[in-house]
Amino acid sequence: MGVSTSSPEKGISVVTVDFPPVNALPVRGWFELADAVRAAGRDAEVRCVVLTAEGRGFNAGVDIKEIQQEQQAQREQQKRQERQERPEHRGATGHGALIGANRGCAEAFAAVYECEVPVVAAVRGFCLGGGIGLVGNADVIVASDDATFGLPELDRGALGAxxxxxxxxxxxxxxxxxxxxxxxxxAELHAHGSVWRVVPRADLLDAALELAREIAAKDGQLIRLAKAAINGIDPVDVRRSYRFEQGFTFEANLSGVADRVRDTFGKEADR
Incomplete structure (x- = not known):
């Protein structure tokens, strides 16, 4: 369980995410993913990175329960402090998990975008929330025919991506x-031109490796220059744009609306 890296063939690095049951990543998971992608890109022998996942789906976003558990613990601590009449401890934020998730997502998304070599995302099943941040910043997407893409953020008390x-x-x-x-x-994203190829789930990794192999056949130094050049002409600064969005996620938390929506989502998810 976690993030692993393999080298199935020369010039290709495969970064695999595995956080059962649905690949909803905890804070540490986002940072582990960022580190793995950056390390693969820095390897002079690597010319293409394939980003994939084990399990039911590619990515279900942030582990909301991790945030809920911390905030519940904070609320209970605050009640204890109030009963003990210790006002000097009041006002603790209890937003450590949220801040960690915000920073972790930002780092993982940036790592994919800024990877020194092209990143091919191999997407199966659901790709939600933070998964959109990863594939949206990838260079190419290969998807299984059962893959779905979406941002259920408004249903989960969040904003972003x-x-x-x-x-x-x-x-x-x-x-x-x-x-x-x-x-x-x-299939819909393929029609819009953002998914390169749609294949049966059983053929997904082979299809991603086939494309990665074609990319990895290029000159290593030149492919890195090509990645830097393409990023340089991008009309949107994706790191700054995403961090701007995250500010509204934090505002929703401070106002209490995020807790209200998340609590509703948690109850529905447990049914």
């Missing part, structure tokens, strides 16, 4: 998907 969804679908569709929390299929 519209920056990355906007790289996958046209602007007005992005807004409709964002406001409704609906998902789009791999």
């Amino acid at each position: 519209a920056t990355h969804l906007a790289r996958l679908v046209p602007q007005h569709l992005m807004r409709a998907l964002y406001y409704t929390s609906r998902t789009a299929t791999a």
